[in-house]
Amino acid sequence: MRLYDTPARGVVEFEPLRPGHISMYVCGPTVYAPPHLGHGRMAISFDLIRRYLVFAGWDVKFVSNYTDVDDKIIARARDEGVSADAVARKYEAVWDDAMRRLRVMPPDVAPRATDHVGAMVALVESLVESGNAYVSTSGDVLFSVRSFDGYGKLSHQSIEDLDAGARVEPGEHKRDPLDFALWKAAKEGEPSWPSPWGPGRPGWHIECSAMAATYCGHPFDIHGGGSDLIFPHHENEIAQSEAADGVVFARYWLHTGMVNLEGAKMSKSTGHFLSIEDALARYSPEAIRLLVAQTHYRNQLDFSPALVADSEAAVDRIATMCERAAEALGLDAATLRAAPAIVAAEPEAGAMAAFQAAMDDDFHTPAATAVLFDLVKRANAAVDRDETAELPALLAAIAAVDSVLQVVPPPARGDTALADVMELVLELRQRAREEKDYATADRIRDRLAEAGISVEDSPEGAKWRRRRR
């Protein structure tokens, strides 16, 4: 298996720390606002990667945190007149719900920063002892970037280059403009924890260093996140994790591309974004996942309604195929879509080989979707030719590929009242057709289409189904 490693600036062969095992840490959300499609893309991208690793037989430990103590959370709490903890818990739930709806698997461990302050304090202490950190006159504990030789190795910047663009806020008392806070002294009314340097709270970067080491080990295999976290967040994680003991922090770094909306990056801070909730009100989770999978995870994704509409049509096509195949095999369509593995058959070997080859090459999901659509086309062709013998192997392969992609839509919830009404309507329409009253038959079909129900005539009688938009 090969993957693109950010510090190596290229695709490298993956070698696990322990054979058969992969420990993975992906930076989770700061829970102060609803997540947007940028977060969704990042989460779906890593979900695709994780599901594939599991599919490929790795024993994966997937850890993703909640940053639940932060300036923005505190500011939000102040604005709303509630506690910081209340804000964090609220948006944690919003995040979980969004992830569930996007069919993103929950992490094996989802640690909260506030539950790991002790480990952070211990890490800061060791950095102070090793001379990599100092207590500033303002009472903060700062990391001295010049004390760490490798600073800049992830983002490929020299300290000099970075220095030129660095800003210093008044009152920070930094020895170097690039030095960053490991521990912030408590201000009036802020959440705080006891420490050797007085009450305070952890800096942003230290939590990930502490939690990743706690749950994934030191070192661990793969660290992931959005590409906008490369600097300074991940660069700083490396510095503070490696400076004290010289042990490598994460062995491979994976970064996902940004999502653009109308030509500019989505960003919570600028208000230029489409929330996951709003997106899901208009588009199906499967269409959003397909859109994400059809673009390589490292590339920028330019989001637009027209784009999801395309994906929606493609997802619809997969759903239609499932129904046709189920009928051809005499299976219940809903059961087939809910549990495609019902067709107990060996997945078609050629497709599986193509799928694995694609995913082993830096998680090439665009090629994997091509494999899926090739299977859909072959399954449809088999139904057309009435060659159902090869169908189970094709469906098993589709199920296998979809165990990673998760783009086959689940069956619509059964609405028996609608089904009864439709039975009557189609019966009346059939009577009109038999009487060659095609005007009436077509009018019924057209009106149903307007109501979002398509009607298809076939030798076995008319079939109907609800259309996605």
Next chain:
RNA sequence: GGCGGCGUAGCCGAGUGGCUCAGGCAGAGGUCUGCAAAACCUUUUACGGCGGUUCGAUUCCGCCCGCCGCCUCCA
């Protein structure tokens, strides 16, 4: 200014030094149908510009143009 990415057919989006091709969506024609739909088959001046390397470049190199990201909180 420093670091990095991208520019591929109507749209989105993979990929490759020459060989038949990614894939999806849309459009056109065909099969099927009372007409449709679905499905299948066929199909639509493709590789930003200018040079260079090469027997041969969309693919490698250089320059230019355009777009985007990071360098500050950010998925």
